[in-house]
Amino acid sequence: MSHLRQNFITKDWVIFATERAKRPHEFARSVADIPPVLPMYKSTCPFCKGNENPSEAEYLRIEDEHGWRVRIIPNKYPALSITGDRIRHSEGIHRSITGVGYHEVLIEHPDHNATIALMEIKDIIHILNAYRQRYNIIYLDNRIESIIIFKNHGESAGTSLEHPHSQITATPVVPSQIRQRLIEATNYFDDMGECIFCETLRDELNAKERIILETEHFVAFIPYAALSPFHMWVFPRRHSSCFGEINDLEIADLAYTLKTVLSKLFYGLNNPAYNYTIRSMTTDARHSHYFHWYLAIVPRVSQAAGFELGSGMYINTAMPEDSAKFLREIS
Amino acid sequence: MSHLRQNFITKDWVIFATERAKRPHEFARSVADIPPVLPMYKSTCPFCKGNENPSEAEYLRIEDEHGWRVRIIPNKYPALSITGDRIRHSEGIHRSITGVGYHEVLIEHPDHNATIALMEIKDIIHILNAYRQRYNIIYLDNRIESIIIFKNHGESAGTSLEHPHSQITATPVVPSQIRQRLIEATNYFDDMGECIFCETLRDELNAKERIILETEHFVAFIPYAALSPFHMWVFPRRHSSCFGEINDLEIADLAYTLKTVLSKLFYGLNNPAYNYTIRSMTTDARHSHYFHWYLAIVPRVSQAAGFELGSGMYINTAMPEDSAKFLREIS
Numbered sequence: 001m002s003h004l005r006q007n008f009i010t011k012d013w014v015i016f017a018t019e020r021a022k023r024p025h026e027f028a029r030s031v032a033d034i035p036p037v038l039p040m041y042k043s044t045c046p047f048c049k050g051n052e053n054p055s056e057a058e059y060l061r062i063e064d065e066h067g068w069r070v071r072i073i074p075n076k077y078p079a080l081s082i083t084g085d086r087i088r089h090s091e092g093i094h095r096s097i098t099g100v101g102y103h104e105v106l107i108e109h110p111d112h113n114a115t116i117a118l119m120e121i122k123d124i125i126h127i128l129n130a131y132r133q134r135y136n137i138i139y140l141d142n143r144i145e146s147i148i149i150f151k152n153h154g155e156s157a158g159t160s161l162e163h164p165h166s167q168i169t170a171t172p173v174v175p176s177q178i179r180q181r182l183i184e185a186t187n188y189f190d191d192m193g194e195c196i197f198c199e200t201l202r203d204e205l206n207a208k209e210r211i212i213l214e215t216e217h218f219v220a221f222i223p224y225a226a227l228s229p230f231h232m233w234v235f236p237r238r239h240s241s242c243f244g245e246i247n248d249l250e251i252a253d254l255a256y257t258l259k260t261v262l263s264k265l266f267y268g269l270n271n272p273a274y275n276y277t278i279r280s281m282t283t284d285a286r287h288s289h290y291f292h293w294y295l296a297i298v299p300r301v302s303q304a305a306g307f308e309l310g311s312g313m314y315i316n317t318a319m320p321e322d323s324a325k326f327l328r329e330i331s
Numbered sequence: 332m333s334h335l336r337q338n339f340i341t342k343d344w345v346i347f348a349t350e351r352a353k354r355p356h357e358f359a360r361s362v363a364d365i366p367p368v369l370p371m372y373k374s375t376c377p378f379c380k381g382n383e384n385p386s387e388a389e390y391l392r393i394e395d396e397h398g399w400r401v402r403i404i405p406n407k408y409p410a411l412s413i414t415g416d417r418i419r420h421s422e423g424i425h426r427s428i429t430g431v432g433y434h435e436v437l438i439e440h441p442d443h444n445a446t447i448a449l450m451e452i453k454d455i456i457h458i459l460n461a462y463r464q465r466y467n468i469i470y471l472d473n474r475i476e477s478i479i480i481f482k483n484h485g486e487s488a489g490t491s492l493e494h495p496h497s498q499i500t501a502t503p504v505v506p507s508q509i510r511q512r513l514i515e516a517t518n519y520f521d522d523m524g525e526c527i528f529c530e531t532l533r534d535e536l537n538a539k540e541r542i543i544l545e546t547e548h549f550v551a552f553i554p555y556a557a558l559s560p561f562h563m564w565v566f567p568r569r570h571s572s573c574f575g576e577i578n579d580l581e582i583a584d585l586a587y588t589l590k591t592v593l594s595k596l597f598y599g600l601n602n603p604a605y606n607y608t609i610r611s612m613t614t615d616a617r618h619s620h621y622f623h624w625y626l627a628i629v630p631r632v633s634q635a636a637g638f639e640l641g642s643g644m645y646i647n648t649a650m651p652e653d654s655a656k657f658l659r660e661i662s
Contacts, residue, residue: 002430077351099333150637158636177643277641305489306481310608312508
């Protein structure tokens with residue numbers, strides 16, 4: 001018989017459907033579906049080194065002796081605009097707000113065929129440093145309530161651009177989903193006197209069976225009520241609500257952690273499409289006792305359909321303990 | 332400049348990205364992607380007339396002089412099980428519950444190549460009657476908190492089965508997303524003394540510009556803050572919180588409404604994949620003043636990626652007013 005588990009942080013219920021459960025390796029891409037090997041350079045790619053558009057703004061550049069390693073530029077079709085005032089309109093049941101905010105592209109590497117799973121650690125450190133720098137600059141903008149850094153890897157994760165890149169977005173409102181989680185976390189803190197994320201981390205370290213990787217500063221694990229197969233959380237051990245507060249030692253350690261878990265996916269599941277996202281506190285509080293920033297990774301190995309749409313609940317056909325064991329054992 | 336709109340019912344903010352906006356017809360499937368014409372019968376299809384498995388349970392059958400028109404059978408790989416007790420476990424931050432509930436398949440038509448957009452009205456009435464009958468039977472089961480009826484049409488909407496079918500699910504918990512909406516609706520009722528859904532309907536009828544179709548008993552429209560292009564709501568005009576209370580006149584009218592809007596999608600967007608779902612009150616209250624059942628249709632013409640995952644917000648590249656006009660004008 002299947003069972004349901006509740007994610008204590010999001011309050012989401014997930015159905016673990018053992019009747020239709022698959023073994024971890026069955027979620028791997030079939031050989032026919034493995035994306036083709038990419039060239040190191042493509043003359044038509046606007047992100048490749050050598051194809052920079054000199055008339056385009058550049059918000060950040062990290063260089064070494066060979067030239068740039070990471071660049072942040074505007075999104076060509078931005079969903080939000082950097083100029084203008086944050087103006088709300090409210091009329092009856094209609095509420096709207098001007099689309100001020102940030103929507104930027106971070107080019108992760110000069111090479112077209114690079115991918116975090118296979119990059120050198122120092123290159124991943126550049127990416128994370130760029131995230132932090134840009135996060136802390138956008139943070140100062142009073143029009144911004146929430147900063148969301150994310151990456152889409154592969155076509156089924158929503159990107160048509162092959163060149164490795166991330167996106168940095170910042171919104172003029174607190175998204176209702178994020179507000180809801182803050183309310184839950186605040187309630188837990190008021191009830192129990194501690195951070196629900198710190199408690200979750202202690203619990204996972206104690207249980208051990210869902211851990212993928214432990215390092216000095218981070219723990220990667222599959223949550224007890226993972227929404228989908230190989231849905232992963234990477235928590236910093238140190239309580240900190242704001243990603244912008246990550247220090248240099250933690251950045252180096254996160255680069256190693258990220259490379260390790262993504263290469264486990266790369267080799268174990270044949271380079272699946274995935275999204276990752278950094279969840280950080282809203283900009284109204286930098287040092288919150290009840291929120292804890294983290295990184296979530298969602299490989300696209302299953303598909304949400306009408307049930308998920310109609311209920312907000314998920315059906316997961318893999319047990320978190322099995323998926324974690326599978327990834328733990330890939331070296 | 333883009334702008335954001337808030338859905339007053341779900342409290343979701345949606346970014347309307349005018350910089351990357353497309354014209355309505357640009358969301359149509361390309362000719363190369365139109366699904367192939369299906370045969371009327373397939374010997375390997377377990378849902379085709381003539382291929383019934385006599386050893387399998389059948390929960391409902393609607394017949395006419397030519398034989399069955401609609402059948403409800405168990406899902407071959409049920410996510411939830413009809414037998415067993417609803418038992419909760421709670422230990423520290425872990426909460427789980429046994430997977431009791433319902434997971435059934437409704438075969439919508441004897442023919443393999445039927446589709447609601449092109450069916451006769453009397454066949455759609457059979458489907459809706461079967462929904463109602465089964466809903467009202469499951470409703471009596473004390474272990475059930477929420478009944479979710481949905482349909483996945485097309486591969487990108489999450490189904491690999493071609494034969495037209497819907498699913499009926501019932502869960503032993505109230506999904507947190509549904510609970511959250513009930514809280515919002517209750518607050519609105521307490522503040523304003525009326526149903527937020529009735530108010531939304533009045534507002535849409537007044538504004539006119541997002542209406543797709545008005546009938547005697549139903550109104551189909553694109554919400555002011557639609558999550559995605561052609562995201563549609565079909566509201567009953569009569570306040571009723573429970574789908575099980577739909578009457579025969581309303582069923583006939585809903586059959587016409589559903590056929591009309593789905594055939595507008597079929598012809599206007601070249602038979603896109605879509606999901607629809609019936610949102611009804613939880614089973615603890617049948618006659619709620621503050622909730623109003625409705626049907627939501629989400630064509631799969633855009634893809635959620637890292638931003639949606641990381642924020643719960645959506646980016647919509649089509650204006651609801653333009654999409655509604657486009658669909659209104661398809662006859």
